[in-house]
Amino acid sequence: MARAAELKPGKICEINGKQYFVKSVEVKSPSARGAATLYKFVFNEILTKQKYEETFKGDDIVGDVDYMTRSLQCLFSDGEQFTFMDVEDYSQYVLNNDELGEQVSWLQDGMEGIIGMFVNDALLGIQLPNTVIRKVLDTAPRMKGATATKSAKPAKIEGGISVNVPDYIENEEMIKVNTQTYEFISRA
Structure with missing residues (x-):
C-alpha cells in the first residue's frame, strides 16, 4: 500500500479494484491551519485507457500493482x-x-x-530520467557583470520548454535541467 503523497506521474496504482496509470499530479496546499495538503490526480485506466480524476489527502492509501x-x-x-x-x-x-x-x-x-x-x-x-541535457534556443542576452547569483531570466530550450536560467547563460549553451521540477541545475 502506498500513500497518495508518494504517487508521481508514471506510477501505477489500484483504486476501487481498478488499475490506473498516473498521468499528472497537482498539489494544493490550503492556507488554513490544520488543513491537509490535497493531491489532485489525473489517471488513465490500464485496460480501457479512460481518463479518471480524483483528489486525495496526502495520507490516503492507494493499492499497489505488480508491474x-x-x-x-x-x-x-x-x-x-x-x-x-x-x-x-x-x-x-x-x-x-x-x-x-x-x-x-x-x-x-x-x-x-x-x-x-x-x-x-x-x-x-x-x-523520464531525473535530469536531461538540453540546448538553450532563446534567452535574453548575457547581462554584463552577471555572476552565479539567484537572479534568473526565462529561456526556451529544446522541446519548446521554458525554464528559468541564471543571467550568465547564453543562447546555444548546453544546460542540465530537472525533468520533474523544470528547474535549471547547471551548465553541461
Whole structure:
C-alpha cells in the first residue's frame, strides 16, 4: 500500500479494484491551519485507457500493482507516436502522444535512461530520467557583470520548454535541467 503523497506521474496504482496509470499530479496546499495538503490526480485506466480524476489527502492509501520496469531508449517519433526499444532484448514498443502527455516535450530521438512500466508485457507508460541535457534556443542576452547569483531570466530550450536560467547563460549553451521540477541545475 502506498500513500497518495508518494504517487508521481508514471506510477501505477489500484483504486476501487481498478488499475490506473498516473498521468499528472497537482498539489494544493490550503492556507488554513490544520488543513491537509490535497493531491489532485489525473489517471488513465490500464485496460480501457479512460481518463479518471480524483483528489486525495496526502495520507490516503492507494493499492499497489505488480508491474515490471525495463530500461528503454527512445528511437524516434513520427509526430503522432514514439517508438521505444528495450535496451536488453531490442524489442520495440509504441506509445502515442496522448498516452505520454506532457512527457512528449522532453523526449528526443536516441534518448536513453528511460524506464518503461509493463503490466502483462504491455508498455503502459514511461518515467523520464531525473535530469536531461538540453540546448538553450532563446534567452535574453548575457547581462554584463552577471555572476552565479539567484537572479534568473526565462529561456526556451529544446522541446519548446521554458525554464528559468541564471543571467550568465547564453543562447546555444548546453544546460542540465530537472525533468520533474523544470528547474535549471547547471551548465553541461
